[in-house]
Amino acid sequence: MSWTFASQAFISAAAVITLFISARALGPAGLGMLALVETFVRVVDLIVRLEPWQAVIRFAIRAEVNDDRAALLRLVKLSLMIDAAGGFLAGMICILLAGLVAPMVGLPAEEGPRYIYLVAAGLFFSFRPTAVAILRVFDRFDILAKIDFASAILRVGLTALAWQGGWGIWAFLVILFLQSLIEGITALFFAIRILHGRGYEGVLAANGLAAIRENPGFLRLLWNSNFNVILRQSTNRFDVLVLGAMMNPAAVGMYQLGKRVMNRVSKLAAPVRQTIYPELARLWEEGRIAAFRRLVIIVSLGILGLQLVIAIPVMLNIEPIIITVFGQEFAEAGPVMNILLISSIVLASGVVLNPALLSMGKDRLLVLVTLGSTILFAASFLPMVHYFGVEGAAFSNLLFNLFWTVGCIFGFRKKRHSASLF
Template sequence: MSPGDIASRGRRRARGPLSPAGLVSRWQASKLLRPRLVSLFHLLSGSFGSALVMMGSIAIATHALGAQVFGVMVVVLSIGRTCERLLRFESWQPLIRFVAKAQQEQASPETLSRLYSYGLLLDFTGAFASAALAILVAWLLGPLFGLGEGHVGLVAIYACAILCNVRGASSAALRFCGRFRTLAYIQLVSSLLRLGCAAALLLAGAGLTAFLVLWTSAQILDSLLFNLVGMRTLARTGVPSPFTADRRGLMEQFPGFLRFAFSTNLSSTMRTLTHETDTLLVSAFAGPGPAGLYYLSRRIAKVAQSAGDMIQTVVYPDLARIWASVARPAMGRFVRVIQAIMGALALAALGLVWLVGEPVIARAFGAQFAPVWPMLLAQIVAVGAILHAAPARSAMLAMNRPGYVLATAILSTLVFFASALLLMPRFGAIGANFAHIAFGTVTVVALDIGIWRALRLAGTAPECEVAGADLTGPRER
């Protein structure tokens, strides 16, 4: 028997028998998967709860405004969100990677404060640039998307929410401290407030401007609460406030931070071009009314897609620690387990929409929104691909390969726009949903090839054990 066979048999014995009792024992002994899956459960339950409350607010808006005016509101929000995503830095991603490295090197609290301050500086710069760009785009290109001159002021109102949406540093602090329960449930506050106020506006017979002011105010409140909790969490770890940190020489002290931030921002920009500008593309082809129908299909599917974002929230800090501590045998199995969970979630969502989606949509949003159902079915298929790709994307970023992630995003985006331009003239708005399926397929294939090839080159076998890995970071109790 070869040494490799002996080692493999030893690992199987260490895991225990594959009986129910053995599986329970391995689950209870797990120091990596079990706490992270518990955190994931909190994030998913909180995210789903908030998403359902948000869908209630949207349902009220559709009944109050009708399909055409609701479509105008959707176009206004899409202009703001597109500009925000194009210029906003996802500073929590480089922060998590560089903070993990700094903690490995036992950096001082003052150094960590300066690092978080670097992220804050990028956040504020991106917020101001995004708000200005949104107003400029509405002024210059509004008619292309079906907006009139009076709608530029509505975009200016929503730009206030963009200015306040500075949360990268707070997000990194909450994720690194394991405050996943806080991340999950804090958004419920603003969502519940929006739902209650939307009902009041419906009873009062309010119009488009009132609903847009409500959406803006709710997002501002959510950002303020998020940053308040994030900064308090950071202070509890002994890190001085990033707002008072010395910002001189940040680029010299943290070389590579800005390059990593630009790379992840470009990758996020590619996703934005397919997940925000798609609504504007539909509006340019078919007008605000069909754009509202398409947006609703995307928004409902986002209830499931948010699971992918939650996956990155939970696993990215741990994957960064795995790679920084060279505990790499855990990464392959960790990614596969999460991918299996995401696959099951996608299949459950598709089955649910197939069985009850059509009558529920007609009852919740009105008969004029019935065409949303086939769009939603196609979008759920695309979301399934994105859910599968989310863990691999987080792993590639943790392995300091943002360039590969960016190249994948660029390729997928090109495929999306080529598919949309070919399919929309023939199939209408649902052609954009079909284009998302093409986008997701290319993303899955490219990221799966990248992650398993990288792990193989690093000498990591996907079947390596994670249950006994001692990689416990801070987490909320």
């Protein structure tokens, strides 16, 4: 937890610095175009590529508890196969659709597709999910933290160079590609080293498809966990594209500024989700229900209390902070940022509920809650934007997180009651 939290705190600070530099260098319109390119690539990647790490962790923990090394190696091989196929498919779809999508979302008709080609190329090297699964199963969160720490430093440095050199939007797109490349390969290299160091040899020779047969429920969990993420992240991705189609790139830039800053705030709770999932899976697998319950409740309340202490002073002084950090051009982003800050507090406070429900085998319930939240978001987004502009988009985001958190709490309590946890 200490490694991951320290890393995430630094990464969040570095991300805000990177956003500050990008905003100063590109202005609202340029920042909006950069956001549209990155969002489109991430949306396609999100929909097409199934990340196997959650399912792999769930079943690899069982193999580790049973000391079944061969079974764990087969799971890792299957994970690599899923990553390779998904990354290739997502990259090709981005490239094929670039010419059609670019003008539809407000990107330049001639240069826009080329922007997408460059960023999409990084998808062909997306092996990070497998690396995440391996390193988290063996409690090597420090390695992931160091890699993310180095990547954040590199991005800040390259962004500063691009700003000072006046290299324009192409330089910032190249930086996105390089970051994707580094994150996709470096973590896997260290994860394979950890496997070898622990005596797990022969990953490439293992029969990955056999892991599906010997782990009933793997494909269901793979689909449900990713479908849940797809639904959740769609509110964080499609809103930018739809806003680009409805408004101009400058408005997208305002919205993106608020989202990026507030997302970094909510990501400060990400170390909890990352480190607690393997522990919750172990507690549930071992039948230690009381400890499982206490961990979820104490961590959730602790995150909420900490956020309120930090967020309230920021919300009261949001406009002067924006003008000082990002410039007068972004002064109108204050109301948007305050709404998104409340939304991020709600999201981060319920961050433990996702891994808790997955550990309990309630992946179907998680999908239903997220589906209902997504339907509410989709139904409210267009009317909200029509009547309230960018602030309306932020309100829809808040509605999604409120509905999702309440639904997960209800599902968690229902499961505990039926399992005699009280």
